Amino acid sequence: MTDYPVNTDLIPEVKAFFEPDSNTISYVVKDPTSDACAVIDSVMDIDYAAGRISHEHADEIIAYIKAEGLKLEWLIETHVHADHLSGAPYIQEQLGGKIGIGSQITVVQDVFGKVFNEGTEFQRDGSQFDALFEDGDTYKIGNMDVFAMHTPGHTPACMVHVIGNAGFVGDTLFMPDGGSARADFPGGDAGILYDSIQKVLALPDETRLFMCHDYGPNGRDIQWETTVADEKEHNIHVGAGKTREEFVKFRTERDAQLDMPRLIIPSLQVNMRAGEMPPADEDGKTFLKVPVNAL
Numbered sequence: 001m002t003d004y005p006v007n008t009d010l011i012p013e014v015k016a017f018f019e020p021d022s023n024t025i026s027y028v029v030k031d032p033t034s035d036a037c038a039v040i041d042s043v044m045d046i047d048y049a050a051g052r053i054s055h056e057h058a059d060e061i062i063a064y065i066k067a068e069g070l071k072l073e074w075l076i077e078t079h080v081h082a083d084h085l086s087g088a089p090y091i092q093e094q095l096g097g098k099i100g101i102g103s104q105i106t107v108v109q110d111v112f113g114k115v116f117n118e119g120t121e122f123q124r125d126g127s128q129f130d131a132l133f134e135d136g137d138t139y140k141i142g143n144m145d146v147f148a149m150h151t152p153g154h155t156p157a158c159m160v161h162v163i164g165n166a167g168f169v170g171d172t173l174f175m176p177d178g179g180s181a182r183a184d185f186p187g188g189d190a191g192i193l194y195d196s197i198q199k200v201l202a203l204p205d206e207t208r209l210f211m212c213h214d215y216g217p218n219g220r221d222i223q224w225e226t227t228v229a230d231e232k233e234h235n236i237h238v239g240a241g242k243t244r245e246e247f248v249k250f251r252t253e254r255d256a257q258l259d260m261p262r263l264i265i266p267s268l269q270v271n272m273r274a275g276e277m278p279p280a281d282e283d284g285k286t287f288l289k290v291p292v293n294a295l
């Protein structure tokens, strides 16, 4: 296993923004020793039935960053989301910063480039993003050192970004009573997801973990923060020493019963382009496709 540069003495300031339509949590992570910050997993609003996009959620984040006088350095996507559209380019346009994602985005682009029958103008080399991270890569937010852990299984490009004592787990884990994300999308794999979760659970027990999603199981209020120790002990899918075999059997059976996420079709077309819409046609109009019987 890669030897990651863990430093739990560094305690970043974390502000969460819950987006109720897709149950996504976006984060602004601030360096305690400077004005530098990063946005993790932002959302662009869509009324899919009407084909209308808007930016209320991203505007809330932008207003916060401006009000706090912060300097945005990074817009991180933990993975290619299948249930919401990224707001990263909209935020970048107004505040700057670099958009980064895992280098295996090229695999996702290849798979869904075919599903959506994209032409050769759709590059499958990740070049729509400003940075592509490999396992163990490090970068800075102000004076904070960050490292990225490759955590495939939910999707091939999933990464967990660890900033001091805070880990942003994307869809690798849910809150302990939520378990884990599905592993049945193209390129997903339940066994590989189990292995990736073990990498996260090998971080120090006191590491704070921040979820990308929470659905408030059993009627509880929405939550997004837990610890490695809590997940190890209480996670209903992988905690208390569940074996890889147990997890794969459970995850595979469960996934077979799940419907496709409501926004998977628009989400993938936009997010595989780093949050940009497909190019406009010759009349300047923008369209999203619906591939029939392809998913």
Ligand SMILES: [Fe+2]
Binding pocket: 079, 080, 081, 082, 083, 154, 171, 181
């Ligand atoms: Fe996801």
